[in-house]
Amino acid sequence: MAPTIPASTGSTRARLWIKFAEEKSIAFMSFYLAQGEEHEKGTKEAKQVLKVLEEQAVGKRKYFAEDEIDLVDLVVGWMARLFGSIEKAVGAKVKNASDFPQLLAWIQNIRENPAIKASLQNHDELLAHHKQKRQMIIASKTA
Template identity: 45%
Template sequence: MCFGDSKKLNLSLFSDMADELKLLGVWNSPFSCRVIWALKLKGIPYDYIEEDLQNKSPELLKYNPVHKKVPVLVHGERPICESLIIVEYIEETWPQKYPLLPIDPYERAMARFWVKYFEEKSIAIWMVFRTTGEEQEKFKKESLEMLRTIEEHAGTLGKRKFFGGDEIGIVDIAFGWIAQWFEVVEDVVGVKLFEAHAFPCLHAWTQNFKQVPVIKENLPDRDEMLVLFKRARENLLAS
């Protein structure tokens, strides 16, 4: 077989694999939504499988035996785990469809920097949800420090709507759960950290982000999330 035939065979195999794309997720998970947003922005068809994390399916245990968590993207029986790793995989597999990373190497590096920063620091927001008293106060301060840093970064956008420029990019997808989940956490806990007057640039970005049809149509219902998160916090505090 000549090289040209081999190349055609590989492309054919890839085409077949592209038809076998499924996502294991949970409707209220910001991490599952990250993957959904990336797939929808790129217009990539996929099958969605809703998981019950209280009764994990054999598929989830098979495809993510290490962490046993969602999301998991399965591409031609090859599983990819962790939301932002999945988003990068989607970007590298379909780079020409709605690019999520800049072309310039420096800008790509900066995008990855902010993604990593948010991944490391945003845990404080979840800890506000999970704690009370002095411990919670500590995580409130950490959350505010993170928001101030992101606000400074948002202030550099100028007339651009998104961290990715005129279109949503990987940084916007990483930050995206601020747009819905942060408010729900605040309401359930009874605190207000993300004040519009304190973070005007970040609030403007949030509004722009939520108005993009792909995002707007793929945000979980806020009222349903409130009920679920209230119950989850009650169970956490009771235990």
């Protein structure tokens, strides 16, 4: 499941993590937009992806590339912006502090970065949007 990433080259490492994040995004979509067994499968897969990011990508670094935000942070940074409201819209939690302390620290670091913080959307508006979108997609699947 996890990519094999050489520790030496930053750009190679970044490209591999971006590819990993893109390939694994379907798990988060299943968590968000599915019900029943498909939702359970998506939840399990999303937790596995978060575990890989926790253990191999972020580790104890402030950002993916140590002390400065890089492209990987921006690609995976949607979690910092959106995932809390998605969890609330679904009514289920994937990222618990006890399971993913480094990942949650990374999310906090992203949110506190001045450039990112200035562009964060209102949480209540995001939550309303995610609830409405989820209901609409689930309704279209059952119609």
